[in-house]
Amino acid sequence: MAVSANRLELLQIAEAVATEKSIxxxxxxxxxxxxxxxxxxxxxxxxxxIRAQIDxxxxxxxxxxxxxxxxxxxxxxxxxxxNEAQGRNPDAQVGDFLSEELPPMDFGRIAAQTAKQxxxxxxxxxxxxxxxxxxxxxxxxxxxxxxxxxxxGNVMVDLGRGEAIVRRDEQLSRENFRNGDRIRAFIxxxxxxxxxxxxxxxxxxxxxxxMLFAQEVPEIYDGIIEIKAVARDPxxxxxxxxxxxxxxxxxxxxxxxxxxxxxxxxxxxxxxxxIDIIQWSPDPATFIVNGLAPxxxxxxxxxEDTQRIEVVVPDDQLSLAIGRRGQNVRxxxxxxxxDIDIMTEAEESQRRQxxxxxxxxxxxxxxxVDEMVAQLLVTEGFVTIEEVAYVPAEELASIEGFEEDIAIxxxxxxxxxxxxxDQEYRARSRKLGVSEEVAAIENLSPAMVLALGEAxxxxxxxxxxxxxDELISTEDGILRAHDMSEDIANEIIMAARAHWFExxxxxxxxxxxxxxxxxxxxxxxxxxxxx
Numbered sequence: 001m002a003v004s005a006n007r008l009e010l011l012q013i014a015e016a017v018a019t020e021k022s023i024x025x026x027x028x029x030x031x032x033x034x035x036x037x038x039x040x041x042x043x044x045x046x047x048x049x050i051r052a053q054i055d056x057x058x059x060x061x062x063x064x065x066x067x068x069x070x071x072x073x074x075x076x077x078x079x080x081x082x083n084e085a086q087g088r089n090p091d092a093q094v095g096d097f098l099s100e101e102l103p104p105m106d107f108g109r110i111a112a113q114t115a116k117q118x119x120x121x122x123x124x125x126x127x128x129x130x131x132x133x134x135x136x137x138x139x140x141x142x143x144x145x146x147x148x149x150x151x152x153g154n155v156m157v158d159l160g161r162g163e164a165i166v167r168r169d170e171q172l173s174r175e176n177f178r179n180g181d182r183i184r185a186f187i188x189x190x191x192x193x194x195x196x197x198x199x200x201x202x203x204x205x206x207x208x209x210x211m212l213f214a215q216e217v218p219e220i221y222d223g224i225i226e227i228k229a230v231a232r233d234p235x236x237x238x239x240x241x242x243x244x245x246x247x248x249x250x251x252x253x254x255x256x257x258x259x260x261x262x263x264x265x266x267x268x269x270x271x272x273x274x275i276d277i278i279q280w281s282p283d284p285a286t287f288i289v290n291g292l293a294p295x296x297x298x299x300x301x302x303x304e305d306t307q308r309i310e311v312v313v314p315d316d317q318l319s320l321a322i323g324r325r326g327q328n329v330r331x332x333x334x335x336x337x338x339d340i341d342i343m344t345e346a347e348e349s350q351r352r353q354x355x356x357x358x359x360x361x362x363x364x365x366x367x368x369v370d371e372m373v374a375q376l377l378v379t380e381g382f383v384t385i386e387e388v389a390y391v392p393a394e395e396l397a398s399i400e401g402f403e404e405d406i407a408i409x410x411x412x413x414x415x416x417x418x419x420x421x422d423q424e425y426r427a428r429s430r431k432l433g434v435s436e437e438v439a440a441i442e443n444l445s446p447a448m449v450l451a452l453g454e455a456x457x458x459x460x461x462x463x464x465x466x467x468x469d470e471l472i473s474t475e476d477g478i479l480r481a482h483d484m485s486e487d488i489a490n491e492i493i494m495a496a497r498a499h500w501f502e503x504x505x506x507x508x509x510x511x512x513x514x515x516x517x518x519x520x521x522x523x524x525x526x527x528x529x530x531x
Contacts, residue, residue: 027126063102131162135190142211147181164199172235204234212266225251228280231334239331241280291332295321308339315344367413389414422446433458441495463496
């Protein structure tokens with residue numbers, strides 16, 4: 001039989017929409033069926049259970065009403081009595097559904113409009129799902145697109161098979177896009193939202209610059225050169241740390257390119273952003289010195305526990321090391337992951353002199369010695385009276401200007417002072433109510449016990465309830481000033497908890513039966529008739 005033009009047109013429309021929106025044809029047909037079904041409900045009544053079906057070969061539309069077979073009919077629109085159903089189909093059973101064909105219908109203006117809205121919505125939903133599935137695994141890629149429109153500073157980008165957004169805070173400050181402009185950006189997130197999937201692009205993300213270098217430098221793409229870290233002040237300045245896995249390849253030179261051609265291509269894409277390319281080093285001090293380029297560094301003092309480093313630069317290099325508005329040191333800190341404190345040689349010298357004076361005064365007060373002796377101790381590197389008390393006497397005596405009797409006297413005074421201080425700490429701890437059980441725990445010095453008491457930790461239960469971080473955290477740990485390791489902190493806490501387990505029953509094992517191997521009397525058989 002010949003297929004009418006209208007029916008063929010229906011299939012052609014479905015094919016065209018599927019091709020244009022890059023979705024399956026079945027999804028478009030399904031949307032059309034739902035639209036026809038809704039139009040039929042408005043015609044026959046919404047209380048009916050109506051189904052529409054489109055033949056994908058002929059385009060013929062079939063409408064039917066589903067009726068549930070029941071023993072007692074409560075709703076004529078959706079139910080049919082079992083007797084009537086068996087009159088039509090002897091095999092019908094209660095609970096089955098019977099399909100009743102409906103005559104074809106002409107769509108009115110309102111019904112057609114409703115159908116159109118349903119189709120548009122279903123196709124849009126299918127398109128959004130396809131777009132999400134396609135781009136969800138493409139995060140961290142660089143894509144090219146065309147500016148579709150600009151809304152309140154946000155740039156909507158046509159990627160060909162999807163639409164993305166570059167928010168205002170993800171654009172470079174000097175950029176101004178217009179409709180039709182080509183744009184290159186970095187996909188940093190893809191997520192479902194109420195309005196459909198959103199593809200978020202960025203031109204300020206540090207990885208965007210890294211991906212641009214990977215496109216311009218073949219050695220990075222091949223894995224010969226590795227980008228270890230990137231820090232950016234978008235649109236102004238950036239630092240990138242690179243490492244070569246081939247000793248014959250200079251990583252910095254390869255990224256710069258012949259006459260700067262490679263780095264210049266990246267700079268042009270980033271609207272003139274200045275880029276410092278530095279060599280990565282596994283040694284933090286060397287890496288930080290490289291990261292502060294172009295400033296020269298005289299000396300560094302590192303604190304690995306707090307990831308903090310003090311950098312000393314010549315007086316005339318201070319502004320260069322800090323950079324405009326702190327930009328250079330801020331980027332170096334982001335690049336290396338260390339907190340960086342910059343000071344001049346003059347400031348460092350002044351600080352050392354102040355430390356020298358304070359330590360000298362401490363030794364003069366604690367050991368009752370004159371200024372010259374105190375300064376000799378500080379010059380030799382002694383910081384606390386504990387170091388003086390317990391260092392070998394011959395080491396003290398070897399200091400120029402000290403004799404053996406002076407060394408012995410210094411150690412005696414140091415030890416007496418330590419005992420006096422400990423007694424003072426114990427007295428203050430008792431006054432605070434710290435229990436003797438807490439004070440007796442191994443690895444807790446009198447100074448530590450006092451610190452616990454001042455924090456309100458006075459019983460074994462108080463101490464046992466703590467976690468190791470609460471003792472040694474560098475920010476607010478109770479014993480943070482005492483340079484304690486995590487293992488020691490855990491030992492102290494477990495010692496405080498020991499009494500919690502004293503009342504638990506112990507496992508008692510049955511005594512083993514002793515066996516003698518020397519043929520003693522207990523092993524001899526009893527003679528017959530004995531006893």
